[in-house]
Amino acid sequence: MNMIDIISKKRDNYKLSKEEIEFFINGYVKGEIPDYQVSSLLMAIFLNGLDDDETCNLTFSMLNSGEVMDLSKISGIKADKHSTGGVGDKVSLVLGPIIASFGVKLAKMSGRGLGHTGGTLDKLESIPGFNINISNTRFINQVNDIGLAIIGQTQNLVPADKLLYALRDVTATVDSIPLIASSIMSKKLASGADIIVLDVKVGSGAFMKNIDDAVKLSKLMVKIGKKANKYVSCIITDMDEPLGLAIGNNLEVIEAINTLNGNGPKDLLDVTIKLVSKILIKAKLYSNEESASKAILEHINDGSALKKLKEMVAAQDGDNSPIFNTELFPKSKYIYEVKSKKKGYITHMDALKLGIASMHMGAGRLKKEDSINYNVGIVLNKKTNDYVNLNDTLCYLHMDKIDESIIKEVYDAFTFGESKVNIKTIYEEVD
Numbered sequence: 001m002n003m004i005d006i007i008s009k010k011r012d013n014y015k016l017s018k019e020e021i022e023f024f025i026n027g028y029v030k031g032e033i034p035d036y037q038v039s040s041l042l043m044a045i046f047l048n049g050l051d052d053d054e055t056c057n058l059t060f061s062m063l064n065s066g067e068v069m070d071l072s073k074i075s076g077i078k079a080d081k082h083s084t085g086g087v088g089d090k091v092s093l094v095l096g097p098i099i100a101s102f103g104v105k106l107a108k109m110s111g112r113g114l115g116h117t118g119g120t121l122d123k124l125e126s127i128p129g130f131n132i133n134i135s136n137t138r139f140i141n142q143v144n145d146i147g148l149a150i151i152g153q154t155q156n157l158v159p160a161d162k163l164l165y166a167l168r169d170v171t172a173t174v175d176s177i178p179l180i181a182s183s184i185m186s187k188k189l190a191s192g193a194d195i196i197v198l199d200v201k202v203g204s205g206a207f208m209k210n211i212d213d214a215v216k217l218s219k220l221m222v223k224i225g226k227k228a229n230k231y232v233s234c235i236i237t238d239m240d241e242p243l244g245l246a247i248g249n250n251l252e253v254i255e256a257i258n259t260l261n262g263n264g265p266k267d268l269l270d271v272t273i274k275l276v277s278k279i280l281i282k283a284k285l286y287s288n289e290e291s292a293s294k295a296i297l298e299h300i301n302d303g304s305a306l307k308k309l310k311e312m313v314a315a316q317d318g319d320n321s322p323i324f325n326t327e328l329f330p331k332s333k334y335i336y337e338v339k340s341k342k343k344g345y346i347t348h349m350d351a352l353k354l355g356i357a358s359m360h361m362g363a364g365r366l367k368k369e370d371s372i373n374y375n376v377g378i379v380l381n382k383k384t385n386d387y388v389n390l391n392d393t394l395c396y397l398h399m400d401k402i403d404e405s406i407i408k409e410v411y412d413a414f415t416f417g418e419s420k421v422n423i424k425t426i427y428e429e430v431d
């Protein structure tokens with residue numbers, strides 16, 4: 001078997017065998033196959049696709065390229081959640097404490113933000129002192145003790161994905177449904193949970209730009225889960241506009257705390273309740289969505305969900321005082337109000353443009369090694385379908401430097417019209 005034959009086979013749109021896929025993944029991870037040959041194969045896959053069998057084989061070869069987390073020392077049911085990435089997506093920070101308050105365990109490994117999308121690890125690190133690098137033993141003990149822990153990915157988890165993702169990023173081969181499905185599912189399966197819920201984002205700020213593609217991706221990931229004997233369920237949610245009102249690290253943590261205090265924005269709460277309900281029903285704690293949702297709201301109202309966030313922050317060396325009083329979070333130097341120069345309904349609020357503007361303010365990174373500013377970002381004052389008058393405040397920019405080009409970028413993300421548009425927070429569910 002050799003790489004040239006494998007590349008030509010995919011170039012000519014033939015199906016790759018399990019052995020050929022294993023050969024390329026193992027050879028690449030061992031450093032025996034050079035980047036230029038893998039780049040060429042990735043482009044052939046991007047153009048000609050992989051069928052479901054090939055995608056499953058790719059996922060399992062990637063999964064087997066490194067260590068698989070052993071969560072057997074954690075008692076009870078273990079759940080995991082993943083989002084395909086978006087702007088203002090702080091669902092994990094709300095979902096984790098809620099499920100832990102029901103006794104379902106969350107042993108989660110998260111990622112950092114890159115480009116216009118934020119990352120849960122950066123948001124958590126905006127809590128002074130929060131430590132995302134705890135040892136495996138401490139991680140397992142913490143989940144057993146308090147029910148949840150969120151840490152960075154261990155170095156040896158799916159090394160094939162680390163290599164392939166970096167190469168896809170620079171070879172224009174990221175937006176391929178089989179490559180995204182295998183990348184996400186290899187990592188989720190390696191994380192060792194029993195129940196996996198996936199939030200597949202669709203819209204201007206997401207990888208999937210239309211619902212048909214989001215459904216295809218979701219069905220494929222559910223199928224891979226079934227092959228691995230894991231319960232995987234997807235919801236397809238809007239990312240044409242940001243989720244919630246806050247974009248930027250500590251601003252998003254504050255919004256998550258407000259949500260756990262019962263004062264969260266409706267779209268964020270709806271997505272969180274839908275995902276948590278799926279977990280609680282699968283864990284056999286509730287038999288339907290109505291009873292699960294009612295119980296979730298009770299755990300928010302009686303403070304038991306927020307208590308779990310405080311326990312996690314304390315267990316991971318964080319300072320809990322800003323969780324009790326969000327005014328104690330460090331602040332940006334300026335808060336600039338962006339005013340409307342038009343009147344009418346907001347018909348689109350471009351999540352991608354707002355995510356990029358927030359990154360330019362310092363909340364995100366362009367390159368992996370860039371450092372970020374935890375205190376800057378955008379807080380929306382209006383959302384799609386709100387009516388605005390001239391000079392109404394559209395959003396607040398939390399900035400350390402007033403930058404006219406960023407203010408323009410933000411304003412240009414808003415589109416106005418004479419009537420409301422049809423958008424939904426949750427489009428479909430795929431189980």
Ligand code: URA
Nearest residue numbers: 084085179180183184
């Ligand atoms: N998220 C991932 O983990 N992998 C992809 O390929 C795309 C989004």
